[in-house]
Amino acid sequence: MLALVAAGFAVQTTQSASAIGFSTFNALHFEINYLDHGFVRRALVGTVFQVVPDAWRTVAIIGFGWALVVALALVVVWLLHALRARLPRDQCWLLAVLWIAAPFTFLNFGYDFARLDQLNLLLLALSLCLVYRGHGLALALISATGLLIHEAYLFYGLAPVLAYAWVRYRAVPSSTSARVLFWPLVAALATLSAIAFAGRYEAGRSSLVQSLGSRLGDPNHNALNVWLRSGMDNPEYVIGRLGHGLFGTPELLAIGGLVLGIVAALIGISFAHGRRPDVFVVSPLAVIPLFFFGIDYARWLGLIAILALTVVTTQVLEGRFAGLGVACPRVFYLLLVGVVLLGPLGSVHLLPLWLG
Secondary structure, three states: OHHHHHHHHHHHHHHOOOOOOOOHHHHHOOOOOHHHHOOOOOOHHHHHHHHOOHHHHHHHHHHHHHHHHHHHHHHHHHHHHHHOOOOOHHHHHHHHHHHHHOOOOHHHHOOOOOOOHHHHHHHHHHHHHHHHHOOHHHHHHHHHHHHHHOOOHHHHHHHHHHHHHHHHHOOOOOHHHHHHHHHHHHHHHHHHHHHHHHOOOOOOHHHHHHHHHHHOOOOOHHHHHHHHOOHHHHHHHHHHHHHOOOOOHHHHHHHHHHHHHHHHHHHHHHHHOOOOOOOOOOHHHHHOOHHHHOOOHHHHHHHHHHHHHHHHHHHHHOOOOOOOOOOOOHHHHHHHHHHHHOOOOOOOOOOOHHHO
16 A cells, blocks of 8 residues: 555656645745734644744745645555455455545645645544544534635535534434534634634735735735635636636536536445435535635545545445445556556646646
8 A cells, every 4th residue: 555655656746747846826825824914714824834934934834745645645544454354355456546546636635735635634534533433622623723724624624524423423312412513513603704704814915915025025926816805706706717718618527527426426335235325425515615616626526536535435444335336347447547647637627737
């Protein structure tokens, strides 16, 4: 398994147009902070990095990006080893290839770590463990932290976690079930209300650029809009970009088809085990609203795929799924190897980065 992870890193590093490095887009997400800019969205990580001296901050951030990917790799390796005793060999290897080598997992994690999905995916893994153990207060703290890191955690983190909690505890009315659902909801509502009320930088673009000072002489102006534009303005922006032909019809159809295919696969596996799909099985659908709030369509698709793998892995570990419900012909592995060689997808378009 570790060899597969290493291979994934190698392909990503050699083929990515922006291997783990430090673009102006990445840099800006680590400079916005509560100390200089007030309580604005996505400033928690930047605030933490303010304790690092300016001369060392770039190195620290790049190291942080690598550390996130390594931590995720270790989590996945641990999960795959746990699955070896529960799945047939061919199906275990199929999950391993999907987790490690698919373009939407480790190949993409190194390409763009500024959006901090990698950090929030670690929080998702931790949250699922906390649900399993019934630690509601700790789960509330993690939920609020995830939303402060990036408010999109609501869709790809908090939603599946609460769905898992509901499925796990609905048949066992107790103080544990109430605690595991109630406190995270309270924390999430409070955090989201604060972000909605004060999350935008109100002083304007010129003031924001000036506040960055010498730390970032030429900030990425597209990234600046994250803090200058209200979240409710995003759908209008997305519609405008779509209207100007950002995506061609074939690409939109391909994205929609892949989303439907992923959800159909989850439902099919559930029925194959004699189970009706529950809210946790279909929880990857919670990511769909993000298609209306941002143009990072390849990124949203990747998160849906990662959540689907998370659902299947969790269900197998808990004994709800005895397998994947399908045979895995060897030609399928050859197809996956071909996909790996295409390299990472990036954030917006479905095509590999090297084609863009």
